[in-house]
Amino acid sequence: MSNKEHAQANEAQTLISRPGIAGPIPAVHDMPPFAERLQRGLEDENMHRALERFAPSWRQSRQALFEATAAEYGSDYSFVALRQRLRAAKDEAIAHQQELVARFKEQATAAGAVVYEARSAEDANRYIYELCRRKGITLVVKSKTMVSEEIELNHYLEERGIKAVETDLGEWVAQLDHERPSHMVMPIIHKTRQQVGEVLSRATGREISRENVAEQVAVIRREHRQAFLTAGMGISGANALIAESGTVMLNTNEGNGRMVTSLPPVHVVLAGYDKLLPTFADAMTQIRLLARSATGQPMTSYTTFITGPDRPGKEVHIVLLDNGRSAMRADPRFKEALRCIRCAACANICPPYQQVGGHAFGYIYSGAIGLVVTPFHHGLEAAAGPQSLCVSCNACETVCPVEIPLPSLILDVRSRVVASEGLPWLKRLIFGVLARPRLFDLFTRLAALGQWPATRGTPYVRYRYLRLFEGLPGLRPLARLTRWRSLPAFARRPLRDRIGARANLAAARQEGRRPDEMTVCYFAGCMTDRLYPEMGEAVIQILERCGLRVVFPRAQHCCGLPALNSGDRQHGLAMARQTVRMLERALDESGADYIVCASTSCVVTLIQDYLRLFEDLQLQSWLNRTRALAGRIMDFTSFLLRVLVAQQRLPALRRLRPGETAPVVTYHDSCQSCNCLGLRTEARQVIRDVLGLELREMRDSDVCCGFGGSTSIEHPEIAERLLERKLRHAEETGATLLVSDNPGCLMHLRGGVDANGRPLRVLHLAQLVAEYLA
Amino acid sequence: MKSSALFAQFQSRLSAAGGVAHWAEDLAQAAEIIATHPALAEQRLIVPPAFAACQPWGALLPLLSARGIRLEEAMTPEHVADAPAGLSCASLAIAETGSVFLADNALAARIVGMLTLTHFVLVSAGQLVPLLDEAATLLQTLTRPGPQQQHYISLVTGPSRTADIERTLTIGVQGPRALCVIVVATPASDPSLFSSEEAKDRDNEQ
Ligand code: SF4
Numbered sequence A: 001m002s003n004k005e006h007a008q009a010n011e012a013q014t015l016i017s018r019p020g021i022a023g024p025i026p027a028v029h030d031m032p033p034f035a036e037r038l039q040r041g042l043e044d045e046n047m048h049r050a051l052e053r054f055a056p057s058w059r060q061s062r063q064a065l066f067e068a069t070a071a072e073y074g075s076d077y078s079f080v081a082l083r084q085r086l087r088a089a090k091d092e093a094i095a096h097q098q099e100l101v102a103r104f105k106e107q108a109t110a111a112g113a114v115v116y117e118a119r120s121a122e123d124a125n126r127y128i129y130e131l132c133r134r135k136g137i138t139l140v141v142k143s144k145t146m147v148s149e150e151i152e153l154n155h156y157l158e159e160r161g162i163k164a165v166e167t168d169l170g171e172w173v174a175q176l177d178h179e180r181p182s183h184m185v186m187p188i189i190h191k192t193r194q195q196v197g198e199v200l201s202r203a204t205g206r207e208i209s210r211e212n213v214a215e216q217v218a219v220i221r222r223e224h225r226q227a228f229l230t231a232g233m234g235i236s237g238a239n240a241l242i243a244e245s246g247t248v249m250l251n252t253n254e255g256n257g258r259m260v261t262s263l264p265p266v267h268v269v270l271a272g273y274d275k276l277l278p279t280f281a282d283a284m285t286q287i288r289l290l291a292r293s294a295t296g297q298p299m300t301s302y303t304t305f306i307t308g309p310d311r312p313g314k315e316v317h318i319v320l321l322d323n324g325r326s327a328m329r330a331d332p333r334f335k336e337a338l339r340c341i342r343c344a345a346c347a348n349i350c351p352p353y354q355q356v357g358g359h360a361f362g363y364i365y366s367g368a369i370g371l372v373v374t375p376f377h378h379g380l381e382a383a384a385g386p387q388s389l390c391v392s393c394n395a396c397e398t399v400c401p402v403e404i405p406l407p408s409l410i411l412d413v414r415s416r417v418v419a420s421e422g423l424p425w426l427k428r429l430i431f432g433v434l435a436r437p438r439l440f441d442l443f444t445r446l447a448a449l450g451q452w453p454a455t456r457g458t459p460y461v462r463y464r465y466l467r468l469f470e471g472l473p474g475l476r477p478l479a480r481l482t483r484w485r486s487l488p489a490f491a492r493r494p495l496r497d498r499i500g501a502r503a504n505l506a507a508a509r510q511e512g513r514r515p516d517e518m519t520v521c522y523f524a525g526c527m528t529d530r531l532y533p534e535m536g537e538a539v540i541q542i543l544e545r546c547g548l549r550v551v552f553p554r555a556q557h558c559c560g561l562p563a564l565n566s567g568d569r570q571h572g573l574a575m576a577r578q579t580v581r582m583l584e585r586a587l588d589e590s591g592a593d594y595i596v597c598a599s600t601s602c603v604v605t606l607i608q609d610y611l612r613l614f615e616d617l618q619l620q621s622w623l624n625r626t627r628a629l630a631g632r633i634m635d636f637t638s639f640l641l642r643v644l645v646a647q648q649r650l651p652a653l654r655r656l657r658p659g660e661t662a663p664v665v666t667y668h669d670s671c672q673s674c675n676c677l678g679l680r681t682e683a684r685q686v687i688r689d690v691l692g693l694e695l696r697e698m699r700d701s702d703v704c705c706g707f708g709g710s711t712s713i714e715h716p717e718i719a720e721r722l723l724e725r726k727l728r729h730a731e732e733t734g735a736t737l738l739v740s741d742n743p744g745c746l747m748h749l750r751g752g753v754d755a756n757g758r759p760l761r762v763l764h765l766a767q768l769v770a771e772y773l774a
Numbered sequence B: 001m002k003s004s005a006l007f008a009q010f011q012s013r014l015s016a017a018g019g020v021a022h023w024a025e026d027l028a029q030a031a032e033i034i035a036t037h038p039a040l041a042e043q044r045l046i047v048p049p050a051f052a053a054c055q056p057w058g059a060l061l062p063l064l065s066a067r068g069i070r071l072e073e074a075m076t077p078e079h080v081a082d083a084p085a086g087l088s089c090a091s092l093a094i095a096e097t098g099s100v101f102l103a104d105n106a107l108a109a110r111i112v113g114m115l116t117l118t119h120f121v122l123v124s125a126g127q128l129v130p131l132l133d134e135a136a137t138l139l140q141t142l143t144r145p146g147p148q149q150q151h152y153i154s155l156v157t158g159p160s161r162t163a164d165i166e167r168t169l170t171i172g173v174q175g176p177r178a179l180c181v182i183v184v185a186t187p188a189s190d191p192s193l194f195s196s197e198e199a200k201d202r203d204n205e206q
């Protein structure tokens, strides 16, 4: 390393643990530790069934609504256009927060409201309590507000003798059962009707039906009427604070929100600074996105706009809460999270969330956004456990109505957790080896020789072989991991040993080129190289059969994804630099036109994650170098379709052999392919149109298979469930071939098929194509 | 009829939200729709807010009385709670979402849409607009500081509902169980609604 690089690396180290995230903040009361919440979540079958059931119907109605609106009103009203508008409005509000606050205050005050700016949770709680005390208020009715959960207002008031009644049905049931909402929009999605019936019966002392939901709903109308008519204060949140007029906007469905804000003589609005919006027009954009994103309904029943008190004697107090938001705003990355409109789409779509629920997948705030904001509101420690559940599938980012880069923010949180708590020793060891190409080479070759007892010469590390050694120290966890998913064996001859003269980069240039010849630099990725060389051979075969010259830089190594995904920026950075340097040299020496890679995970790392990493660490020259490279990198599937097929380079396909029947194929969209690279039709076109095979779509083909890098080792229960679902859906189609274009998924899927003896063949798209070349 | 397509749109959106929209040529037809509504089959009582007496909607009240409907002016929440039907008039109906725009400073005017069992809303066909953007413009105007300022405005889209328990949709939680919007083609003379000034006056009287 040069001195300059040393300096840069040191700078990187300090930047990893950038200040801004709050240090230890006292834990909220009665919050069980993460491990306990996780265990409960995993065991709660009702809950994950409910969440799994909800997800597909929500996705469908959400999408149908957005599409219908765009069809009717034009592309200005498409999801993409709306979210760009709201994002811009929110960004403006964040950038000009001071002016907006001033404007909001001025307008709201002129309309007769009192605006109080609270720096901390304690400030806000005290203000509200003091207000109650001054006015002798002992009963408060509340409509749903997440901010009140954030600052534990109910607890604060109750400790001081003031009764706070939640009037939103779900929140009320949770309150009666001394629980927190497990979802920001559907607070008791984790409860069955039987459980709700029980809670209501206990609370009212009457027998309430365990089955009849309508009867249960009727209870709340009866029980709360009196509270509404006698409460001295109503507390609500805000969905938006509209600066131009000093107006509070509230979206509700049950009708309790309007009563809370209308009937009692004092109305307190509790809202974070992040709720500011410049204009009413912006609010309409938010309305168009909120309910569709939240529940897949077009609009909430009630959208209320309150501008100061509506009658003499009525008071409106607006408490603007900071509680970590300025720290978020000061952070160039995390300020994007302030755009959140709390629609919970990022929870609805999240596969691990569906398995464990919001009590584990989050802290007070749940879902992807919960993992991102928790460090700021409740401390980094509170986020440490929950963030480990994210499998980086990127689904949340595709549905977020304000385009928050949630998955990468979660990785930022992860790297901060790692920077403060350190990596577990095993990971440290693995990444240490991975980051040293020669050591890694030696290790995999030795492993390939020594793995026999675990593989017996098969391509798999299988449970039935490992079982014999379960007693040996250290082997038990490994054995347990293979019970539901066999692991791949190391190849005796990695791809790099099979490439022959293709390793000679300079030859490509020296030998001269025919005018139509194209040279491609093949970046295989370490998994293909060491575990699945046959996938790499298929790629090379196709490229060469298309008349391309293929070069394989032998200096290629792991791109660093496993380390980066685990929050280990130190090793990740080393591998990123190594890879960029290697690819530059390879292009330079060989004069290759493209860099092609048949692992979409690696492609995303190369063209997206590196940029973010270098940008984050302010390594400007590396950033520029990566940008220059990124334009030349293409994933194999796109390359096949957009270059080889489009330029009619693909040779004729072979005919079926006598007695051979064409297979029926089902396709799994790897998360990186569809969510990060936006590839949704390409592989299908290859299977259907290019190969002419029958493709049967499986349910939820674009939902994560559960691999999620190291998450499948850290949380095997989740990985196992997601895998089980995926394979079930694949089997339901009746297909005999399961195809994907990402080696990570293929490893996971193959292992699952092998461990359970399922009748499916799992292939890389390249292998499928290679099989049909004449 | 220029607004028939718009009305069809409004109607389908509102019905998707669990509400019902009717078209009435004039106030007499509107009165007929209300008087024959099942919500009033047993107890023939409606609680209109005080300002329902103002133009142009005030003319509806005698028409309702003539059809045997008892009218009790909405006063306090206790009085209105669980009355069979309430009556409001809207400043806009929005086809895009099936929403009605209610600007009611006066609590008495608002509670009829909060606490009664069926909520009737009248709106003139001239007030039927295609997009939510019109609501933004009107909101801007109505919230402008000054004596005319409207402090409490609601977009109501269907009856109150919840799906909190097992995602089972239940209509009628804290608010009304039914919402019935009547779009009136020619509500007597001037289709502009109650004047904000009058509303404010009544407000101050309370
Ligand atoms: S990236 Fe995937 S796993 Fe992670 S929070 Fe988003 S949806 Fe959930």
Ligand code: SF4
Residues within 6 Å of the ligand: A293, A339, A340, A341, A342, A343, A344, A345, A346, A347, A367, A368, A369, A399, A400, A401, A402, A403, A404, A406
């Ligand atoms: S982060 Fe995006 S998707 Fe998640 S709650 Fe916020 S706005 Fe919704």
